[in-house]
Amino acid sequence: MTAIDLLLPAEPKAPGTSHLAQAWRNATSHCIKCGFCLPVCPTYSVLGVEAASPRGRLDLMDAVAQGRLALGTVAGRVGQCLGCLACETACPAGIRYGQMFEALQCDMGTQRRGWRRWRARLLLDGVLARPRVLRAVVLALRVYQRSGLQRLLRSSGLLRLLGLAGREGRLPPLPRPLAWRAEVEFGAPPGTDATTTGGAQRAALFTGCVMDAAFGAVHAATAHVLAANGVQCALPAGQRCCGALHAHAGETASARRLARANIAAFETVGDAPVVLNSAGCGAFMKRYGTLLADDPAWAPRAAALAARVRDVSEFLAVRTLVPPTRAVALRVAYDDPCHLVHAQGISREPRDLLRAIPGLTLVELPESTWCCGSAGSYSLQHPELAGDVLARKMRHLAAARVDVVATGNPGCLLQLALGISRQGLDVDVRHPIELLAQAYP
Numbered sequence: 225m226t227a228i229d230l231l232l233p234a235e236p237k238a239p240g241t242s243h244l245a246q247a248w249r250n251a252t253s254h255c256i257k258c259g260f261c262l263p264v265c266p267t268y269s270v271l272g273v274e275a276a277s278p279r280g281r282l283d284l285m286d287a288v289a290q291g292r293l294a295l296g297t298v299a300g301r302v303g304q305c306l307g308c309l310a311c312e313t314a315c316p317a318g319i320r321y322g323q324m325f326e327a328l329q330c331d332m333g334t335q336r337r338g339w340r341r342w343r344a345r346l347l348l349d350g351v352l353a354r355p356r357v358l359r360a361v362v363l364a365l366r367v368y369q370r371s372g373l374q375r376l377l378r379s380s381g382l383l384r385l386l387g388l389a390g391r392e393g394r395l396p397p398l399p400r401p402l403a404w405r406a407e408v409e410f411g412a413p414p415g416t417d418a419t420t421t422g423g424a425q426r427a428a429l430f431t432g433c434v435m436d437a438a439f440g441a442v443h444a445a446t447a448h449v450l451a452a453n454g455v456q457c458a459l460p461a462g463q464r465c466c467g468a469l470h471a472h473a474g475e476t477a478s479a480r481r482l483a484r485a486n487i488a489a490f491e492t493v494g495d496a497p498v499v500l501n502s503a504g505c506g507a508f509m510k511r512y513g514t515l516l517a518d519d520p521a522w523a524p525r526a527a528a529l530a531a532r533v534r535d536v537s538e539f540l541a542v543r544t545l546v547p548p549t550r551a552v553a554l555r556v557a558y559d560d561p562c563h564l565v566h567a568q569g570i571s572r573e574p575r576d577l578l579r580a581i582p583g584l585t586l587v588e589l590p591e592s593t594w595c596c597g598s599a600g601s602y603s604l605q606h607p608e609l610a611g612d613v614l615a616r617k618m619r620h621l622a623a624a625r626v627d628v629v630a631t632g633n634p635g636c637l638l639q640l641a642l643g644i645s646r647q648g649l650d651v652d653v654r655h656p657i658e659l660l661a662q663a664y665p
């Protein structure tokens with residue numbers, strides 16, 4: 225009997241009526257309780273209790289799926305999960321933990337009511353899913369940062385008083401929205417069907433929401449590297465947020481709406497590969513086929529788009545890289561985004577890109593495959609636990625004595641920057657593609 229079994233009530237409730245019950249029925253393998261996943265679980269390492277481990281959470285979800293526990297009684301413990309999927313990588317039995325966790329989140333999302341539901345919808349549907357609104361918000365925040373108001377509020381202590389100091393401190397210096405597009409020459413007009421135009425290879429760039437608004441320099445760098453490697457970059461109109469944050473919050477209808485918009489947008493460039501520089505978006509868009517599997521009109525289109533999605537490191541790995549010539553003399557540690565290493569199985573490719581840069585020294589960071597605590601909106605919902613997870617990462621980073629830590633996901637870029645500023649480390653945070661772009665004159 226595990227510690228979790230002790231929590232289970234004797235009387236079963238009506239089973240089989242939820243996303244979780246459905247996911248449990250469809251599961252092809254079951255937990256053998258070996259515990260191999262425990263040493264890799266960041267929340268178990270912090271909290272040290274079985275219920276905060278992958279095995280414990282699976283037990284809890286099993287109990288909900290079978291109707292032995294009510295959803296509300298496990299929401300706290302399971303909700304502390306980062307969704308980092310390190311347990312899936314470690315599991316010898318092939319448990320698809322992520323599917324169970326996602327189904328549970330979906331059930332939790334449908335039960336969310338009142339202010340919490342309204343707040344989630346406002347952020348997800350009212351801001352992230354609307355590029356113009358998001359740009360207006362970024363513009364307002366940029367004015368806040370550059371007008372002196374930020375300095376004033378920080379020194380006044382008001383942010384601390386309102387409990388906003390940590391959240392406000394996450395913001396990087398924001399660029400003017402869409403300014404990066406002026407730096408890039410886009411090719412390949414929409415409507416053509418070939419993957420080559422005049423001998424040049426083609427790719428379509430996915431810009432996303434947060435990445436586009438706050439990390440335009442990464443998009444510019446991506447287009448620069450692609451151009452240096454003879455790949456013409458298209459920017460299909462009508463693309464939107466990928467929908468990952470919506471799905472993780474249980475707002476599946478919104479996620480499906482966004483997926484349909486993206487499928488239609490990228491169909492305008494024929495079958496050109498869809499290149500991304502955000503690990504979270506890539507992991508989610510590769511699953512569009514599953515997301516829309518029950519929609520006969522969209523299922524084949526969703527599967528076709530999912531098959532075209534490539535992380536930029538993955539896209540470049542199958543080509544012979546044009547050797548970069550400009551030296552970038554920096555010591556760089558690479559930190560694996562969970563949604564790249566665990567969700568997409570990509571870890572060698574970004575390292576190979578960094579190794580190709582002349583003068584750059586790649587330093588292996590201990591526990592680089594451990595979550596940094598960002599995990600979508602997790603760091604906002606569980607700031608203390610996310611802070612503990614981040615502190616562990618910062619200890620390794622401080623010992624590595626590097627100039628730069630490189631990672632390929634907007635949430636990780638923000639979270640690592642926050643940890644570095646908290647610890648007072650003299651380390652820059654960059655996307656690997658930015659370093660590679662620097663090496664192409």
Ligand code: SF4
Binds near residue numbers: 266276277278308312
């Ligand atoms: S997804 Fe990550 S945090 Fe959640 S149980 Fe698995 S290893 Fe632990």
Ligand code: SF4
Binds near residue numbers: 282
């Ligand atoms: S590694 Fe897999 S099978 Fe073993 S306890 Fe963890 S989830 Fe269960």
